[in-house]
Amino acid sequence: MDVSREDVASKAAPRTDVRRSEYCVIACAEAWRDAGEILASPMGFIPSVGARLARLTFSPDLLLTDGEAMLVRPDGTPEGWLPYRQHLTLVASGRRHVMMGASQIDRFGNQNISCIGDWARPKRQLLGVRGAPINTLNNPTSYWVPRHSPRVFVEKVDMVCGVGYDRVAEHPGTARFHRIPRVVSDLGVFDFATPDHSMRLASLHPGVSVEQVREATGFELVVPDEVPSTREPTPEELRLIREVIDPADTRRREVSS
Amino acid sequence: MTDKTMTADEVVARLHSGMTLGIGGWGSRRKPMALVRALLRSDLTDLTVVSYGGPDVGMLAAAGRIRKLVAAFVTLDSIPLEPNYRAARETGAFELTEVDEGMFMWGLRAAANRLPFLPVRAGIGSDVMRVNPGLRTVTSPYDDGETFVAMPALRLDAALVHVNRADRLGNGQYLGPDPYFDDLFCEAADSAYLSCERIVDTAELTKEAPPQSLLVKRLSVTGVVEAPGGAHFTSCAPDYGRDENVQRLYASTPWAEFSDRFLAGDEQAYGSAVRNWQEEQG
Numbered sequence: 312m313d314v315s316r317e318d319v320a321s322k323a324a325p326r327t328d329v330r331r332s333e334y335c336v337i338a339c340a341e342a343w344r345d346a347g348e349i350l351a352s353p354m355g356f357i358p359s360v361g362a363r364l365a366r367l368t369f370s371p372d373l374l375l376t377d378g379e380a381m382l383v384r385p386d387g388t389p390e391g392w393l394p395y396r397q398h399l400t401l402v403a404s405g406r407r408h409v410m411m412g413a414s415q416i417d418r419f420g421n422q423n424i425s426c427i428g429d430w431a432r433p434k435r436q437l438l439g440v441r442g443a444p445i446n447t448l449n450n451p452t453s454y455w456v457p458r459h460s461p462r463v464f465v466e467k468v469d470m471v472c473g474v475g476y477d478r479v480a481e482h483p484g485t486a487r488f489h490r491i492p493r494v495v496s497d498l499g500v501f502d503f504a505t506p507d508h509s510m511r512l513a514s515l516h517p518g519v520s521v522e523q524v525r526e527a528t529g530f531e532l533v534v535p536d537e538v539p540s541t542r543e544p545t546p547e548e549l550r551l552i553r554e555v556i557d558p559a560d561t562r563r564r565e566v567s568s
Numbered sequence: 569m570t571d572k573t574m575t576a577d578e579v580v581a582r583l584h585s586g587m588t589l590g591i592g593g594w595g596s597r598r599k600p601m602a603l604v605r606a607l608l609r610s611d612l613t614d615l616t617v618v619s620y621g622g623p624d625v626g627m628l629a630a631a632g633r634i635r636k637l638v639a640a641f642v643t644l645d646s647i648p649l650e651p652n653y654r655a656a657r658e659t660g661a662f663e664l665t666e667v668d669e670g671m672f673m674w675g676l677r678a679a680a681n682r683l684p685f686l687p688v689r690a691g692i693g694s695d696v697m698r699v700n701p702g703l704r705t706v707t708s709p710y711d712d713g714e715t716f717v718a719m720p721a722l723r724l725d726a727a728l729v730h731v732n733r734a735d736r737l738g739n740g741q742y743l744g745p746d747p748y749f750d751d752l753f754c755e756a757a758d759s760a761y762l763s764c765e766r767i768v769d770t771a772e773l774t775k776e777a778p779p780q781s782l783l784v785k786r787l788s789v790t791g792v793v794e795a796p797g798g799a800h801f802t803s804c805a806p807d808y809g810r811d812e813n814v815q816r817l818y819a820s821t822p823w824a825e826f827s828d829r830f831l832a833g834d835e836q837a838y839g840s841a842v843r844n845w846q847e848e849q850g
Contacts, residue, residue: 379745379746380745380746381745392745394745394746394747394748395594395669395746395748395749396673396747396749399669399670399673402670403670403689425666425695426657430666430695430698430699431660431699432657432658432659432660433657433658434658435654435658436649436653436654436657436658437649438641438642438643438648438649439621439639439640439641439642439643439666440640440641440666440667440668440694440696441640441641441668441669442640442668442669442670443668443694444668444670444671444690444691444692444693444694444696445668445669445670445671445688445689445690445691447693447694448689448690448692448693449689449690470695470699471693471694471695471698472694472695472696473694474692474693474694478693478694479693481693482692482693482715484712484713484714484715485689485692485693485714485715488689
């Protein structure tokens with residue numbers, strides 16, 4: 312991710328009226344900056360608001376879906392057809408950046424949405440692996456975690472659905488399209504820009520301390536000496552979020568502060 | 569020309585315990601629920617179910633009919649986690665082959681193409697390989713030398729799908745935005761049963777809809793069932809959306825109670841039970 316740009320932006324005076332959910336939207340939107348003409352595939356409310364914000368501002372060539380089978384402009388006007396079978400082909404083409412959820416994620420970006428506990432007889436059955444294995448080997452895959460806690464950011468995930476950097480390194484021939492650009496949580500933004508690709512704190516949302524993130528993370532996070540703040544939204548971005556994209560404030564259902 | 573119309577119970581009479589059944593639709597969308605309800609009225613059991621799972625899987629699991637499930641997920645869409653499926657998994661009620669969504673599609677494609685497997689860039693590095701120790705890999709014979717998962721064909725004894733319209737010969741038409749994988753399910757199966765909202769004359773199929781809406785070809789269909797509301801409570805766009813109220817009720821009611829009230833009788837009894845419940849709600 313482009314930390315320098317966020318760093319420069321963070322030097323603007325912080326606005327006191329920006330809510331945490333809105334910093335999360337900005338952090339998610341930034342995942343699709345400079346992505347070009349690809350499909351933005353957000354899962355969850357805040358990533359969806361972020362993708363539409365990116366499309367309406369700094370990434371106008373992005374493609375968006377209606378969550379069903381249509382490609383749509385931000386106002387909902389259809390511009391293409393993308394049923395599930397074609398969506399899977401688009402994944403394989405690599406021309407997509409998905410932001411998935413994660414019930415568990417570890418320091419190398421291995422992600423779990425399948426089950427908690429022993430797979431053979433899980434303590435809690437969740438969704439299943441879904442498309443996480445195919446996503447992570449084919450197109451950039453970022454993650455969104457609305458409640459950062461040691462139960463989500465774990466030492467070792469119970470079932471590897473999305474493939475992390477350490478696991479894919481064991482299969483160098485398979486790794487050529489593997490990339491996890493970022494993890495966004497309600498506390499900050501994380502990337503894997505370290506020599507061994509272990510998770511690093513890339514930016515903190517305003518109002519969050521490094522200590523708070525450390526306490527909420529179940530493994531040792533790489534923390535640089537200077538951690539930038541997640542950038543401020545511009546007045547126009549705030550207007551778009553609040554009045555155009557999400558006037559019903561669905562973002563608050565994921566991050567209430 | 570062969571008239572393939574039959575009733576849902578006649579479909580089920582052609583199936584056997586121990587069969588591998590593919591069920592079309594996706595999540596809680598266009599599931600052949602009338603056929604699933606007929607299955608639940610029968611004593612068929614020990615099934616291997618192959619499904620992009622929704623309440624079809626949840627109900628069959630709750631009723632103890634599944635020996636093995638092949639799936640990438642089970643969800644009710646607007647309710648992310650399927651409660652009956654969860655309960656069954658957490659008690660270890662059946663065997664699970666958990667594969668990725670793309671692997672699943674390539675398994676159906678392989679079966680439809682009479683191939684033993686198809687290569688897919690998915691699975692490697694993930695625990696899909698750990699929990700499916702029988703999965704093999706294949707190396708590209710060309711210069712790139714990449715290793716892929718050799719996804720085995722998901723050959724089905726029978727497929728059950730639901731579409732918007734069909735003729736009596738088994739030509740099936742979808743009018744919603746997504747075909748899902750229903751044609752593939754039919755092509756991957758030794759016999760396929762198509763339920764539909766309405767049976768119409770062949771000529772009527774293309775009167776108002778384009779020819780590419782003709783999803784399922786009659787040569788891959790064994791039986792056609794006219795089942796208005798046959799996907800209820802899942803969606804069947806554009807004929808109807810998901811019945812969120814009944815789905816919520818299903819998800820929050822103990823299985824025995826739901827089953828007694830709604831699934832004890834035939835399809836007509838199901839319809840009246842739903843209407844009675846809706847009237848009680850005002």
